[in-house]
Amino acid sequence: MAQQKDRQRTFLVGLETKSPATGWSASESLDELARLIDTAGGTVVGRDIQKLNRPDSATYIGRGKAEELHQIAQEAEVDLIVFDGELSPVQQRNLEAIVQCVVIDRTAVILDIFALRARSREAKLQVELAQLNYMLPRMTGRGVDLSRLGGGIGTRGPGETKLEVDRRKIRNRIANVKKELLEVKAHRARLRQSRASQPLPVVALTGYTNAGKSTLHRALAGSDVLAENRLFATFDATTRRVDPPNGEPFLLVDTVGFIHKLPTFLVAAFRSTLEEVKEADLLLHVVDAGHPKRDEQMETVQSVLDEIGAANKPMLLVYNKWDQMAGSDYPHPFRQTNTVAVSALTGENMDALQHAIQQALSARRVTVEVTIPFDKTEWVSWIFDHGRMLAHQHRLDGTYIKVELEKNLANKLSRQLKDM
Template sequence: MADTSPQRALLVAVEAGGAPRRARPEADEPSPEESLAELRLLAETAGAQVVGTVIQSRREWSPATLIGEGKAREIERLRQEQGFDLVIFDEELSPSQQRNLEAIINCGILDRTALILDIFARRARTREARVQVELAQLQYRLPRLTGRGVDLSRLGGGIGTRGPGETRLEIDRRRIRERIAHLRRELQEVAAHRERQRAGREENRVPLVTLAGYTNAGKSTLHRRLAGSDAYVEDRLFATLDTMVRRVEPPDGEPLLLADTVGFIRKLPHTLVAAFRSTLEEVVRADLILHVVDVSHPARDRQMDAVQAVLDEIGAGDRPRLVVLNKLDRLRDMLGEDGARAEVERLRHRFPGAVAVSAVTGEGFPELSRAIQDALGRRRAVVEALVPYPMAHLAAFIHQRGRVLAEEYRAGGVFIRAEMETSLADRVRAALGPPGTARNGQGAPAERSGR
């Protein structure tokens, strides 16, 4: 009978004085203890049982083993005593570091990147997500192919081996590259399909509002409440991998499309960012990003910095943004009514316009809806134009694609004052021509824009 007990894992972090902790540094790096706390959540999400942690302090990282050969042998002695199945490192290991550690420590060796990839493989539900994850895994594992067969046999199909599977990873490099090329072609087809969907949305000019934030910040719960969707919700890291877009019809505001996307995390593997590029285009193309923050999390500021780093990486760092301080109910439980109010005010001073909500209880949602409409309104212009009667199609266009504020039938045509998306207002102006241009003897349009 197969052993279904969870794999026992030892977590390892390295504190290297004076050495950069990563290739893409953050302004405020967490302590090794804080980083290991997040690594523990990742390991537990992957199904492991964490039996201990090790923090190795070094002047600089060891290029051969990251932690030094002596520390690696110490961990092997610990493994013989405790019998754990995995050693998970909080940094990404180079292929040579992984091979050297495997030669010393007689159990599975994983790094943070492989662990995140494994969680994505477990969470992927749609065909698109599975293709994206498999591509990222193969790109990560290809340079680590040498010597991986022994490691995979040890793991027996456990954490770090989900997705492509053991057999595929043991085939030669040429076939893996062929598989990568095939997956890339599949994703190109997916990207083309998404582009056609976006083109239809842009033609209809329905604004796109996208939820972005750290993993487990409550984006999917927020999506369910705002859009009435069936977005998957679970109090786990990376519960959502697939983008969900739903139309929202506010009772007294502009219709919009609300998109839920994959959560971000510190040291999000670059291969994943690249593989999920078509999915993350929903963030890049957004008319408004709702940056959802777990206001109760002790590492909230660092999480916000991590989200900003990913947004910058995908080219969405300068998109219009509204900060949503979620989990207000938890903050109140932690700090009390007065403490929570003071903390929210401090954050609103730092992030003007930020809205505090509880996606679970619904508190703050009327304010959030108004803030979304106000933010979308800032991307619109008011156009006043005299549309000649022979151009009735243009008047119909304004009615269909804008919000008519005033309308009056005059001798020279229909005078319309309307609020429209800025690019559509520009199309109306271009169709009418510059002020003073006569059209079929029907007079000239008079227009202005502003808000």
């Protein structure tokens, strides 16, 4: 995090239209943008909301309002103006020409935070690819390198020292990054295949950013995942084994959180990371129980899950931070189906969550009774390795076994028995 004296003085601008696209007001969305700026290392020194029927095609907020911003930027010694919407390249260039100050949009801030948080090779490549695709249409009229802002929010990333801002070089770099990502994706697929050959199920944490996923990961798995009260405190997917005192072990995966106004191209850019969510046996949708925009956040998460093809996965709804809900008239969700209320920070009701996870995981298993011929004893070993043995007995015609198996493994065993 930047030192206080180095934090960029940032002014926020929102747009209020007659037909808002989401359940968020312009003011509420600016509140969240302010938290993003804080995470990125800036200091918000002011904000303004323009009311229009629709965004102005040339300047987003209208020329008169843009000229007002020029005065504000000078008087408040603003380093950066951030718009809480996605600016077109034309709008961004026109605004900078009028306000005589660096202008970026919400997407650029999110990309900047992703660049700060990315640690793994895959995450850095994904961030770089997203940044390059974002930058390419905004090249006209820019200078010769990425230092047009003099450093700071909107300029950081894995690619900042690798190339000059040249359209041909950017296209070449995009092609190279895509090639590298295919190699990383193939490696991740091999890891998933290796995991699939073992009986451990995969449970993935998903939810809105800062809902407490990383804190819950630490509470369940005893992991060292970073847990901060900041948006996008963690970015890389982290997997740890969980061994419950009474139940089946499982792999717990923590993934990047979601946020509203997340452009489609960003979801596509991080699709390989989000494959961990799509391929999981069970999703834990973690919700900040006390957040005033709780319902809207849940809708955002569900929308992204729909987009990546994970909406129909088995899911538990986990209302986190329940310790902060004392005195609330919000209905207690303890008795609702597939819903648990917990406090990952204090440990409240974590035993109920473990029980709910075990119940949900058990639904993916079936009980099988088979008799393995004595000349096929390798399948007895296979069953011991892949299932939970309930009973076995040596009989005249072979080894009788009663076992719990995952449905796909039970189908595999059934096919093999037909050939015996």
